[in-house]
Amino acid sequence: MSVQEIYDARHGEKGGYLTGATGEWELIIGMEVHAQISSKAKLFSGSPADFGGEPNEHVSLVDAAMPGMLPVINEFCVAQAVRTGLGLNAQINLRSVFDRKNYFYPDLPQGYQISQFTYPVVGRGEVRVDLPDGGVRVVRIERLHLEQDAGKSLHDQHPSMSYVDLNRSGVALMEIVSQPDIRSAEEATLYLEKLRTILRYLGTCDGNMQEGSMRADINVSVRKPGRPLGTRCEIKNINSMRFIRQAIEYEARRQIEILEEGGSIHQETRLYDQVKGETRSMRSKEESHDYRYFPDPDLLPLEFTQAWVDDIAKGLPELPDAKKARFMSAYGLSAYDASILVADRETAEYFEQVAKGRDAKMAANWVITNLYGALNEAGLTIQTSLVSAAALGRLLDLLADQTLSGRLAKDVFEIMFSSGGDPEAIVLERGLKQVTDTGAIDAAIDAVMAANPDKVAEVKGGKDRLLGWFVGQVMKSTGGKANPQMLNDALRQKFGL
């Protein structure tokens, strides 16, 4: 890629640069994300593609590359790739070609990986990444192609031998290649999170990084702002947001130090050592494999019609960017709240159920502050939460019709959160209904005033501050159930304020 093709993703803004001994450095990052396609079967064989299973339990004759075995494309996996391409606003190529990438390794039974080299199924697209300062970074997608995963080598099962588990061999992957539009470690993780969100909305990848469903190769280089691009190093196969951030930060500092000492960067592939927190050289450009790509003669070119693509497009869900815009316009939410709510599809759906026919801002507040706060603290997710959207909605209704005060509502929510149940039932069962009967409130006030004539005199003498003390006493005597507004009004009336 030439320098001219790298557009200035910073739009001329300064800031966010790394500072070295010789001044500021700009960090240039491109990512290749391997996302495992959610599918029942593998890309070219009928074996199950699920995670787990006993070693070598999900292996067909094709996956083990027995002599004479042939790949047959899984149409569903192709549809998933197209669906993803549509979700990335990318060009869908009606004709693409599978190539063989040749290299030897025991977890690669065929001796080649079937991938797409020259003609990928999906071309250019983009991902819009919301930045914490409210801005948006548009990361251009170069391509998305289909390929097979390799098996897994196990080096810790035998003193002198390695074992190979081929369960993953042949599982369908999408490799999503970005242009070098990312400018910081933080942006890199935000990009990956956004990509993950989109894939999860589309249902094309479960985004489970711990199980290896998403892994990233990161290309990192640095340059003086405005200067031509520096030489890049590729950090291979990182599968956690934290390590991505650490690896980029380490690598950027390493490159800056070398350059500032007058050295030069050698293009190479590096590994991130999670224990030491550093990257180290895996192989140089000279040692890099010659993969001898050529079109796989066992497979015909992948061809489908625009009508087939259009059918897939019709089934596309509302995607996070569109949903966020709608949440802002239809519900009047802030950009910040909206982006939190759309971060995953389940939360967004949950919020909309709660908000339906209710005060949307209040619903957003409750979902974000109360529910999310509690979920985070308890290490739960919206799927494992005991509070259903319908129940939370009814709780908000009780708040709206003044059955509950804000404080009482929080108490009820805590009960719902820890042991489930319906808010009305909890209110009835525990007698938490707010007292809105003016007579009862008056009586309670009168009792407190009668018992504390000195305090009454002080208020009447001008010590308005003591009103708060009266509110507290009445609340105490009513078990916290008095409607705070009515109580306040009644007190002021009594004192003629």
Next chain:
Amino acid sequence: MTDMTDLSLAEARDGLRARRFSALELTDAYLAAMTAGQPLNCFITETPDRARDMARASDTRLAAGTAGPLEGIPLGVKDLFCTKDVLSTAASHILDGFIPAYESTVTANLWNAGAVMLGKLNLDEFAMGSSNETSYYGPVLNPWRRTGDTAKLVPGGSSGGSSAAIAAGLCLAATGTDTGGSIRQPAAFTGIVGLKPTYGRCSRWGIVAFASSLDQAGPMARNVRDTAILLAVMAGHDPKDSTSVDRAVPDYEAALTGNIKGLRVGIPAEYRVDGMPQGIEAMWRQGARWLQDAGAEIIEISLPHTRYALPAYYIVAPAEASSNLARYDGMRYGLRVTGKDLTETYERSRGAGFGAEVKRRILIGTYVLSAGYYDAYYLRAQRVRTLIANDFKAAFEIVDVILTPSTPTPAFALGERNDDPIGMFLNDVFTVPANLAGIPGISVPAGLSEDGLPLGLQLLGKAFDEETVLRTAGVLEGAAAFTARPAQWWRT
């Protein structure tokens, strides 16, 4: 009683149906012939017990009236086809002890039709060769000898075990595979019929891959009718092979009407190569006259890119082979020679497992696919391939079939060309273009050379027009009346 093994497949089929003899009797006759024929080294693995079991089952079905189209017919299988529970070697050391848990689609079709498996036939290692001399299991001998000479001759390759076994009467017919002529050239060298179908006509599933875009399974038999009968069973769409074509299988036997009136037969100028023996040139002309006498029209045509076919083939085929053979790494099956580390285990296993010709082609293939060479070699070869396919397309606008010699020479002596790989490659000069273009081709025995060796004529047809190819071949066969048989010198 004449020897049962003298019957053609069609005659044997009819005899079995009429219960003139049993499938077991027929199979036993062949098993006896195989034992006598062992000096020819046609079989890598004989499966007599399985053959008798299958024959007995055939007899039961014949008695019950549920016979399949090949019921009780004893066949040999080129050992490139994986056969369930039977050693499958590709004639390579690297597949030592490999017993598949699966059956290739083509052989499964044969057994489902009632055929009996006699054993696995020898071949060039991984089907790479034109003389059957590259087999780890030793060369196959051609049952034919030159007049007055006892020199050992090659049976052609790579389906040399198949061709020799059929010519020597060790099996009724056999499967072959043809990547650059591996069915037609050995058929020509041994006086039998061999058909390479259109690419995609027969499933490749379960056949050890040599060059995926060129490999095609096909029948080899004593005559055209037997070939047609066999093809009808072998052919068909297979969802497990993405390159197999979903197209109805015609009744090929019914296509043998003997009527070629008005058929346009092309004679390509470019197939007159320098140094071709006079006898072959003469037979080619004779073949054209026979067809003309039967009512066909002979038309001179041009296939201008023919001379680029062989170089293109020797880039494309090794390129694909270098990748296809990467799976033989000593890790999961076959030979493993352990070294001090992974790399050394790879090197030792593949070093010991592959023979010289296979190594040569892996090296060529790896080279032509390397960075910086891909465009100059592989991509250009693919362009040549398109040009050759276009040559045929244009020719088939004018003609219905094309007549050529099958090979530029008759069978040569064992060891004669071992130091001359290019000379060996040149043997495929007439057969390779059909593989590059994916069109069907057949070799029919048409006469004997001056020193008494069989010579074949090749007919090439339009894609999926095996019917015309077979019909024309039938006419050629009838006119040639090739009845010569090798003397059974190996029985002494």
